[in-house]
Amino acid sequence: MEGNNFSPETGFDSFHGAIPHATLSFDSPERYRGEAHFLAHSGARLLALWADSPSSIRASLILREGVVLLSLSLPKDSLSFPSLSSIFPTAGRFERTIADLFGLLPEGLTDLRPWSDHGLWLVPPLAEGRPSLHQPFAPEDYPFVRVRGEGVHEIPVGPVHAGIIEPGHFRFSVVGEKVLRLETRMGYVHKGIDSLFRGRTLFEGARLASRISGDSAVATSLAFSKAVEEALNIEVSEGIRFVRALLLERERIANHIGDLGALGNDAGLGVALSLFGPLRERMHRHNLTHFGHRLLFDTIVPGGVSTFLSPQMVDALLQETDDLLSEVSLLERIYSDHGGLQDRFQNTGILSPEIAIRLGIGGVAGRASGQGWDLRIDHREDPVHRFSPALALDHVGDVAARVRIRFFEIFESLHLVHALLTNFPGPDICSTLPDIPLSREGLGIVEGFRGEVLGWVRIRPGKTIESAHIAEGSPLLWHALEASVPGNLVADFPLINKSFNPSYSGSDL
Amino acid sequence: MWKLLWKILKSGNLTESRMHKPERTSPCEYSRSASIRHLDSGSCNGCELELWALENPVHSLSSQGFSFVASPRHADILLVTGPLSCHMKEALEKTYQAMPSPKRLLAVGDCAINGGVFRGSYAIHNGVTEDMSPNLTVPGCPPRPEEIADAIRRSFSPAKTHSDSPVLDLEIRSPLP
Ligand code: SF4
Numbered sequence: 001m002e003g004n005n006f007s008p009e010t011g012f013d014s015f016h017g018a019i020p021h022a023t024l025s026f027d028s029p030e031r032y033r034g035e036a037h038f039l040a041h042s043g044a045r046l047l048a049l050w051a052d053s054p055s056s057i058r059a060s061l062i063l064r065e066g067v068v069l070l071s072l073s074l075p076k077d078s079l080s081f082p083s084l085s086s087i088f089p090t091a092g093r094f095e096r097t098i099a100d101l102f103g104l105l106p107e108g109l110t111d112l113r114p115w116s117d118h119g120l121w122l123v124p125p126l127a128e129g130r131p132s133l134h135q136p137f138a139p140e141d142y143p144f145v146r147v148r149g150e151g152v153h154e155i156p157v158g159p160v161h162a163g164i165i166e167p168g169h170f171r172f173s174v175v176g177e178k179v180l181r182l183e184t185r186m187g188y189v190h191k192g193i194d195s196l197f198r199g200r201t202l203f204e205g206a207r208l209a210s211r212i213s214g215d216s217a218v219a220t221s222l223a224f225s226k227a228v229e230e231a232l233n234i235e236v237s238e239g240i241r242f243v244r245a246l247l248l249e250r251e252r253i254a255n256h257i258g259d260l261g262a263l264g265n266d267a268g269l270g271v272a273l274s275l276f277g278p279l280r281e282r283m284h285r286h287n288l289t290h291f292g293h294r295l296l297f298d299t300i301v302p303g304g305v306s307t308f309l310s311p312q313m314v315d316a317l318l319q320e321t322d323d324l325l326s327e328v329s330l331l332e333r334i335y336s337d338h339g340g341l342q343d344r345f346q347n348t349g350i351l352s353p354e355i356a357i358r359l360g361i362g363g364v365a366g367r368a369s370g371q372g373w374d375l376r377i378d379h380r381e382d383p384v385h386r387f388s389p390a391l392a393l394d395h396v397g398d399v400a401a402r403v404r405i406r407f408f409e410i411f412e413s414l415h416l417v418h419a420l421l422t423n424f425p426g427p428d429i430c431s432t433l434p435d436i437p438l439s440r441e442g443l444g445i446v447e448g449f450r451g452e453v454l455g456w457v458r459i460r461p462g463k464t465i466e467s468a469h470i471a472e473g474s475p476l477l478w479h480a481l482e483a484s485v486p487g488n489l490v491a492d493f494p495l496i497n498k499s500f501n502p503s504y505s506g507s508d509l
Numbered sequence: 510m511w512k513l514l515w516k517i518l519k520s521g522n523l524t525e526s527r528m529h530k531p532e533r534t535s536p537c538e539y540s541r542s543a544s545i546r547h548l549d550s551g552s553c554n555g556c557e558l559e560l561w562a563l564e565n566p567v568h569s570l571s572s573q574g575f576s577f578v579a580s581p582r583h584a585d586i587l588l589v590t591g592p593l594s595c596h597m598k599e600a601l602e603k604t605y606q607a608m609p610s611p612k613r614l615l616a617v618g619d620c621a622i623n624g625g626v627f628r629g630s631y632a633i634h635n636g637v638t639e640d641m642s643p644n645l646t647v648p649g650c651p652p653r654p655e656e657i658a659d660a661i662r663r664s665f666s667p668a669k670t671h672s673d674s675p676v677l678d679l680e681i682r683s684p685l686p
Contacts, residue, residue: 191594193630
C-alpha cells in the first residue's frame with residue numbers, strides 16, 4: 001500500500017507555471033481513505049470536500065508542495081461513501097452537506113444531523129431521481145448538543161442578527177457571562193450554487209463565481225477562471241497576470257481595512273469605523289473609476305480580465321498606494337498605542353497553534369496561530385514571486401494577533417501593488433477560448449483575503465459547464481470560531497467573530 | 510492618544526451629503542427620520558458591503574436621520590437584500606410581521622428583485638417580489654450606496670409606492686482627496 005501512495009516530490013504537475021497540483025482517482029473506498037490518511041500524515045490540510053454528481057466524491061487537500069484532489073467514483077447504485085472525518089475533523093460538515101444534497105450516507109461519520117437541509121426538502125435536491133437515504137425531519141427539531149450542569153443556560157442567536165450581517169444561527173451554552181460551548185448552524189443562505197453552474201456558459205459561470213461571496217469576488221472568479229484555463233489548456237499573457245495580481249491585492253487591502261475598522265468598533269472604539277471607512281470608500285471609488293465596479297465584480301474572466309490599465313491609471317493608483325501607506329501606518333500606531341483597545345484584543349478568542357493544526361486552518365486565522373501557509377509566498381507563481389512579499393506570521397492566536405496580521409498584510413500588499421504597478425509590462429489582450437472535443441477538468445487555486453480559494457470545473461464540448469465547485473475557506477473558519485469562543489465572555493463574541501470574518505454565503509453555497 | 514485626536518482633527522468633515530430636503534406633502538406624516546431593519550435573505554454579501562458603506566462618514570446616512578436598528582419592533586423600513594433563499598423565507602415573514610405599521614419594504618439589489626444571478630435555483634424564491642410587493646426596488650448588483658440612500662430617502666414619499674427607476678444622481682463624483 002505504502003509504495004503506491006502519492007509522492008509530493010514527484011507527483012505534481014505545474015500547469016503553465018501555476019501552483020502545482022495533482023488529481024488522484026480511485027474506485028475503491030479503501031484506497032481513497034488510505035490515501036487521505038497517508039497524505040494527512042504527510043502534513044496535508046483539508047480544504048474542501050464535495051460531490052460533483054451522486055457518484056463522484058472529491059476531496060481537495062493542500063500540502064506544502066501543492067494541491068491534491070482525491071476523486072472517488074462510486075458504483076451507480078451506491079447509497080453511501082466513506083467518511084474522512086476520523087482523519088480530518090472538519091470533513092464532517094462537508095459530508096453532511098453531501099448527504100443532504102445527494103441522499104448518500106457518509107459511512108463512518110458519527111454526527112449524521114442534517115446540515116444544508118432545513119427540513120423543507122421532500123427529496124434531496126441533487127439526487128437526480130435515484131433512491132436515497134434521505135429522511136424528512138421537522139425544521140424545529142435540529143438537535144443541538146446540550147451542555148448540562150448547574151446554572152448552564154442556552155442563548156440562541158439568529159438567523160437574523162442585530163445589524164448588517166449575513167444570517168446564521170449561533171447556539172451558546174453559558175454559565176453566567178462565560179461561554180462553555182458554541183455551536184453554529186448554517187445553511188440559511190444556501191442558494192444551490194453548484195447546481196446553478198451546470199449548463200452555463202463560461203462567462204455566465206464567471207459572473208456567478210464573482211458572487212459566491214461578494215467580498216472575495218476577485219479571488220473566487222480568479223480561481224474559477226484559472227480552472228477554466230487549465231481545462232482548455234490556455235495560458236494567459238504577462239500583462240493579464242499583472243492586472244489579476246493587482247486586483248487580488250486591492251481586494252485584500254480593502255477587506256483588511258474594512259475588517260480593522262469593524263474590529264476597532266466592536267472593541268469599543270467607535271471612531272475606528274470613521275477612520276477606516278473613508279479609506280475603503282476611496283478604494284471602492286477608484287475601483288469604479290478605473291475598473292468599472294466598486295467591488296471589482298466581473299473584472300476577471302476566463303482567458304483574461306475585463307478591464308485594462310493605462311499609464312494614467314498606473315499613476316493614479318501609485319498615488320493612492322502612497323496615501324494609503326501613510327494613512328494606515330498612522331492608524332496602526334493609534335491601534336497599538338491604545339491601551340483600552342489592546343486590552344479587549346489581547347487574550348480574547350485564542351485559537352491555539354495546536355488546534356489550528358488539527359483543524360487545518362490556513363489564511364489570516366492560521367497565520368495568526370503559527371501556521372505559515374500563504375500561496376503567494378510558498379509558490380513561485382508569476383508575477384508575485386518576482387517581488388517576494390514577506391510572510392505574516394504570529395503565534396499568539398488571539399484577536400490581537402489577527403489584527404496584527406491584517407496590518408502587516410496591508411503593508412505587504414501595498415508594497416506588492418507598488419511593485420506590480422511600477423513593473424507593469426503594458427496591457428495585453430485576453431486569450432481566446434478554444435473548444436474541446438471531450439469533457440475536461442481544471443483546477444485553480446488563489447490566496448484570497450481569508451485564505452485559500454479553490455475553483456474546480458469540468459467543461460464539456462461547446463464550452464459549457466458540466467459541473468463546477470468553488471470553495472473559499474469559510475466552512476473551516478466556523479470550526480476555528482467554535483474552538484476559540486469557549487472561555488470568553490458572551491459580549492466578546494462579535495469581536496471574535498469579526499476577527500475571523502467567515503462568509504456565510506461562501507460556506508452555504 | 511494625541512495621535513488619535515490629531516487624526517480626528519485632521520480628517521475634518523468628510524460627509525458629502527448635501528442636506529436632502531424632505532418632501533413635506535402632509536404635515537404630520539413624516540419628517541425625515543426613519544429606522545431601518547436590514548434583512549439579508551441570502552445575498553452574496555456584496556449588497557451588505559454597500560450598506561456598510563452608507564454608514565461611513567462619506568455617505569453618513571445616519572446624519573440624515575436614518576439608522577439601522579437591531580429590532581424590527583421599532584423599525585419603519587424593512588430593507589431586504591438577497592434572492593430570498595427558501596431557508597430565510599420564514600425569517601423574512603416573521604420580521605415583517607413584527608414591524609409596526611406604517612411600514613415600508615425596500616428590495617435592494619437585483620437578487621432581491623428577481624433572484625439576479627441565482628434566478629432559477631431550487632433553493633431560492635427568485636427575490637421578494639414573488640410574494641410581497643416592495644414599496645421601492647433598487648436595481649444593481651450591488652446598487653451603489655448613493656442609489657440605496659436615495660431610495661431610503663424616498664421610501665416614505667407618499668406619491669411613490671412603486672418605482673421603476675428609483676435611481677437618481679448617477680454621476681460619479683471625484684474621488685476623495
Ligand atoms: S444583487 Fe448582486 S451584490 Fe447584491 S446580493 Fe445579489 S449578487 Fe450579491
